[in-house]
Amino acid sequence: MILRSSYFMLRRMLRGYLGVVMLTVLPLVLITVLGMIAGNAIDEKSGIPMMDGIAITMVLATQLFGGNYTMEYVRNDFLSSNKWRMASLPYNSHTHAFAIVLTSSLFTALQGFVTVLFTQWVYGVNWGNIGLVLLVIMGISTLSHLVYVVLVLGVKNYKTAEGAGTWFGMISIVLAGVWFPMPQTGVIGLISTYVSPLSLGQNAVYAIITGEDLSKGILSVGILVGASLVMGTIAVYLGRRKLA
Amino acid sequence: MAIAYMKNIVKRYGTQLALDNVDLDIGNGEILGLLGPNGAGKTTLIYSLAGLIGIDSGEIQLFDKSQKGHMIEIKRQIGLVTQEISIFDDLTARENLEFFGGIYGLKGKALKDRVDETLEFVGLSEYGKRLPTKFSGGMQRRLNIACALVHRPKFLIMDEPTVGIDPQSRNHVLETVRRLNGQGTTILYTTHYIEEIQAISSRVVIMDQGHVIAQGTIDELVEKIKHEEKIKLEVAEPSEILLEKLRNLVGVKQVTQIGRQIQIISRVGSGNLDRALSIAKDAGGVRSVSAEKPTLEDVFLTLTGKQLRDGEEG
Numbered sequence: 001m002i003l004r005s006s007y008f009m010l011r012r013m014l015r016g017y018l019g020v021v022m023l024t025v026l027p028l029v030l031i032t033v034l035g036m037i038a039g040n041a042i043d044e045k046s047g048i049p050m051m052d053g054i055a056i057t058m059v060l061a062t063q064l065f066g067g068n069y070t071m072e073y074v075r076n077d078f079l080s081s082n083k084w085r086m087a088s089l090p091y092n093s094h095t096h097a098f099a100i101v102l103t104s105s106l107f108t109a110l111q112g113f114v115t116v117l118f119t120q121w122v123y124g125v126n127w128g129n130i131g132l133v134l135l136v137i138m139g140i141s142t143l144s145h146l147v148y149v150v151l152v153l154g155v156k157n158y159k160t161a162e163g164a165g166t167w168f169g170m171i172s173i174v175l176a177g178v179w180f181p182m183p184q185t186g187v188i189g190l191i192s193t194y195v196s197p198l199s200l201g202q203n204a205v206y207a208i209i210t211g212e213d214l215s216k217g218i219l220s221v222g223i224l225v226g227a228s229l230v231m232g233t234i235a236v237y238l239g240r241r242k243l244a
Numbered sequence: 245m246a247i248a249y250m251k252n253i254v255k256r257y258g259t260q261l262a263l264d265n266v267d268l269d270i271g272n273g274e275i276l277g278l279l280g281p282n283g284a285g286k287t288t289l290i291y292s293l294a295g296l297i298g299i300d301s302g303e304i305q306l307f308d309k310s311q312k313g314h315m316i317e318i319k320r321q322i323g324l325v326t327q328e329i330s331i332f333d334d335l336t337a338r339e340n341l342e343f344f345g346g347i348y349g350l351k352g353k354a355l356k357d358r359v360d361e362t363l364e365f366v367g368l369s370e371y372g373k374r375l376p377t378k379f380s381g382g383m384q385r386r387l388n389i390a391c392a393l394v395h396r397p398k399f400l401i402m403d404e405p406t407v408g409i410d411p412q413s414r415n416h417v418l419e420t421v422r423r424l425n426g427q428g429t430t431i432l433y434t435t436h437y438i439e440e441i442q443a444i445s446s447r448v449v450i451m452d453q454g455h456v457i458a459q460g461t462i463d464e465l466v467e468k469i470k471h472e473e474k475i476k477l478e479v480a481e482p483s484e485i486l487l488e489k490l491r492n493l494v495g496v497k498q499v500t501q502i503g504r505q506i507q508i509i510s511r512v513g514s515g516n517l518d519r520a521l522s523i524a525k526d527a528g529g530v531r532s533v534s535a536e537k538p539t540l541e542d543v544f545l546t547l548t549g550k551q552l553r554d555g556e557e558g
Contacts, residue, residue, distance in 0.1 A: 012334040015334045081329075087323065
């Protein structure tokens with residue numbers, strides 16, 4: 001039943017052209033433009049071409065906003081007038097909710113992966129082990145979608161939940177030092193490196209590409225997984241209360 | 245034999261009593277019309293019957309099974325047509341039916357054939373590959389109904405399925421209801437349109453403020469007020485003074501004004517037709533007068549003291 005529901009969810013998502021534009025086309029445009037500006041410059045801190053750094057940041061940052069898919073479908077299917085139709089079915093609502101999160105996470109991750117492949121083949125970005133990079137993308141995607149599920153089920157007002165989701169993405173980007181450098185020492189340095197999902201993803205991908213700071217990369221993946229488990233538990237609890 | 249029964253059902257929303265010791269039987273193969281104004285408790289009643297909301301006390305059985313512990317089994321045999329359109333806008337009409345049909349266990353060729361049949365039944369065969377966003381309101385309503393029919397439910401619950409649609413689409417919906425019933429489907433149909441109830445129901449339940457006020461066939465219900473007659477006057481100058489004089493006539497139960505038309509419910513044999521005519525002539529003139537036998541709407545007015553539709557004063 002989950003596979004079947006996921007199939008129909010995917011059909012619905014494929015018709016959401018705006019989502020594809022925002023999560024695939026827009027990052028590619030930004031990577032292209034910023035990459036042209038960066039040229040052949042090398043990032044002194046990481047030792048990799050700036051173009052590669054831009055591609056990594058864009059792909060991972062985009063995943064932070066993919067949770068809007070989940071939020072929109074949870075609202076449409078469970079929190080609008082459709083909820084009565086869904087409740088009348090001989091069908092566990094949690095199965096449908098799980099299908100939404102699963103399909104949305106995979107779909108968003110897939111869009112990110114398409115961007116990875118494009119930048120590798122067209123711009124020559126070195127992603128290292130593509131399989132491991134895909135796993136990192138899926139990890140961020142899963143965490144993001146679970147955060148959005150918690151927001152849509154836990155916050156009464158949908159607009160507020162939507163706004164909070166956007167802030168989640170923005171704060172993650174700020175903490176990762178994308179817009180301005182963050183202090184690398186003390187508590188702020190710790191938060192910047194190990195709290196922002198974007199930073200965690202960057203740590204893991206840089207470790208994959210360069211082969212350096214492997215422990216930092218592994219710890220970052222561990223934190224992503226742990227955070228996803230925590231969010232997943234909260235989502236299940238809220239789901240049982242709100243969707244029962 | 246009852247396909248469903250509800251006994252002593254109580255449901256509260258906070259301090260508000262939505263259902264007050266409601267008893268209801270639904271016979272196998274009948275079309276039961278549930279009539280009442282907005283806020284009467286119709287939707288609460290049908291949602292609790294379908295297991296969508298819990299009740300505070302009472303007992304509900306469907307298909308000889310209690311809801312407790314058998315809800316999934318019961319839901320397989322129920323179809324729900326919601327008042328608001330509940331379809332997936334980003335799936336085509338055919339895909340919507342495939343999704344819902346699959347939930348009920350249909351698959352492969354059986355699912356495909358059933359989807360084709362259902363689209364034809366509701367008159368949407370040519371539009372199977374279109375998204376509902378391209379449909380008119382009436383077509384969306386038909387798809388809404390189709391999604392509740394695809395699994396051939398034994399019991400179909402329809403919650404005001406014709407709200408906001410054009411007369412042609414409404415007639416199509418009513419015709420669909422008749423055909424379904426002809427095929428053996430038991431139907432519970434809620435509405436606040438008397439004409440729909442009169443067109444399709446084999447039995448009627450009248451609700452108001454969480455109570456079942458009366459139930460029976462239309463003839464049985466009208467028989468309850470056979471001692472009353474309805475006088476209709478179209479006057480030149482309706483006024484509050486005129487209405488007050490009419491209300492003060494002995495034997496007059498209710499006086500209602502709609503524009504220039506005044507409706508008087510009065511006791512049969514009271515002679516009030518002549519008196520009302522005389523008063524109205526003195527008050528400015530009468531354009532037309534008629535006396536009618538009571539209708540289902542009059543039954544509702546007599547039993548509840550109010551008009552069925554909001555905004556009309558009793």
